Amino acid sequence: MxxxxxxxxxxxxxxxxxxxxxxxxxxxxxxxxxxxxxxxxxxxxxxxxxxxxxxxxxxxxxxxxxxxxxxxxxxxxxxxxxxxxxxxxxxxxxxxxxxxxxxxxxxxALAEARLGAAAEYKQVVCLTVGTKLGGGIVLDGKVMNGINGGGGEVGHLILYPNGIVCGCGRPGCSEEYVSGTAIKRLIQEQNVINAETNELAKPHDVFRLAANGHAGAIAVRDRFLSDFAIVISSLQAVLDMDCVVIGGGVSDSADFWWEELLAKVEPLKLKPVQVKRATFGxxxxxxxxxxxxxxxxx
Missing domain, CATH: 3.30.420.40 (ATPase, nucleotide binding domain)
Structure with a gap:
């Protein structure tokens, strides 16, 4: 073999x-x-x-x-x-x-399309939400690379024109709003204090706090998920994929926000699309x- x-x-x-x-x-x-x-x-x-x-x-x-x-x-x-x-x-x-x-x-993305959550689908977008926002696109079994190797760089879609300056030098890129870095910034802006530690909440705790009714944490969660839903909707408008797979470190907390994300994506969808959690870590x-x-x- x-x-x-x-x-x-x-x-x-x-x-x-x-x-x-x-x-x-x-x-x-x-x-x-x-x-x-x-x-x-x-x-x-x-x-x-x-x-x-x-x-x-x-x-x-x-x-x-x-x-x-x-x-x-x-x-x-x-x-x-x-x-x-x-x-x-x-x-x-x-x-x-x-x-x-x-x-x-x-x-x-190729692993998820071949062996994982999207194995039954033809047009697949994989989003990895970690420190920043990564992406991969697999169309009919082939990775979309682009001419210069920049295909699938969804983190650099402009989400907010004239917004936060990204590491790439341009203002308003999606990864400045949909990422662990973005969650950390939102926690600071909302001054989300974890009562258990009496300190600013950590990104991996904020969704649990939101689920428990913490008002500041709910504001962080809603802003993050609203931006995330817009990114997914924008990608669908361009690619008309049949499956979106979401992975990366932030997805480890998805038990606390998954249903809310699906609810925010639903009214923005142009066509049916499956949104699934990644199989592989x-x-x-x-x-x-x-x-x-x-x-x-x-």
């Missing part, structure tokens, strides 16, 4: 897994992200290959924008030295194996990276 190596590169850690064609993880390893990433990444991959000699290909999911065809990192500002790296060419030369690379959110990027290779050989 074919085995491939899936690698998910994050800002603080790298997850590496040997995966078979059914999506079963045979070996799973997490290592710290050490900069510069190259040649560190090559060394770690060669070590895995030494332990598992029958790997047939390597899939990489990484932060930043990626030219999936050439395998070059086209934009990444928070990992010095990574932007401009020809990852595909370097790793193919070092390992002798085929290498596929894409953005990490695209990989997570932190392993989504690694699984999707492996799927890049498996799909390329079909």
């Amino acid at each position: 074919k085995k491939v190596l899936g690698v998910d590169i994050g800002g603080t850690k790298i997850r590496m897994g040997v995966v078979n064609e059914q999506g079963e993880v045979l070996i799973d390893k997490t290592i710290p992200t050490i900069l510069p990433l190259y040649p560190y990444l090559e060394e770690q991959i060669l070590a895995i290959m030494n332990d598992v000699p029958d790997i047939s290909g390597i899939g990489i999911g990484t932060r930043g924008m990626v030219d999936a065809e050439t395998g070059v990192i086209t934009f990444e500002t928070e990992m010095p030295g990574w932007q401009g790296t020809p990852v595909k060419a370097l790793l193919e030369a070092a390992t002798g194996l085929p290498v596929e690379i894409n953005n990490d959110a695209n990989c997570a 932190n392993e989504a990027g690694m699984l999707g990276a492996a799927m890049l290779v498996i799909d390329s050989n079909k």
Whole structure:
């Protein structure tokens, strides 16, 4: 049975897994992200290959924008030295194996579309709500990359013109309003105090406080979910997808806000669309990276 190596590169850690064609993880390893990433990444991959000699290909999911065809990192500002790296060419030369690379959110979307919550759907948008807002789009089984590797960057849709300046330098991007960072800001603006600690509430607590009737926390929840619903509706107007999958760290608290989100999305929908919680957690990027290779050989 074919085995491939899936690698998910994050800002603080790298997850590496040997995966078979059914999506079963045979070996799973997490290592710290050490900069510069190259040649560190090559060394770690060669070590895995030494332990598992029958790997047939390597899939990489990484932060930043990626030219999936050439395998070059086209934009990444928070990992010095990574932007401009020809990852595909370097790793193919070092390992002798085929290498596929894409953005990490695209990989997570591919995992959900192939194996997870959206496995029965054709037009899929995956939104990862963490520190910022990531996205991946899978149309008829193919990741939508865009010409410059910027496809699926839903966090940079302008939600509020002339709004909060985003890390990309433009004002009003969606990720400044639909993200863990946004929730933290709203907590400060509403001065949401957690009576249990007598301190400002933490983002992971604010939805529980809202469910318990805390007025300030309810204001935070309603603003966050209203903005989130607008993002989903805007994406539907452009893509007419049949399924939206929501994952990322903020979704860990979804038990406290899921029904409210669905209620806010409902009147904004142009057509029927399923909104589903992600099946995979932190392993989504690694699984999707492996799927890049498996799909390329079909």
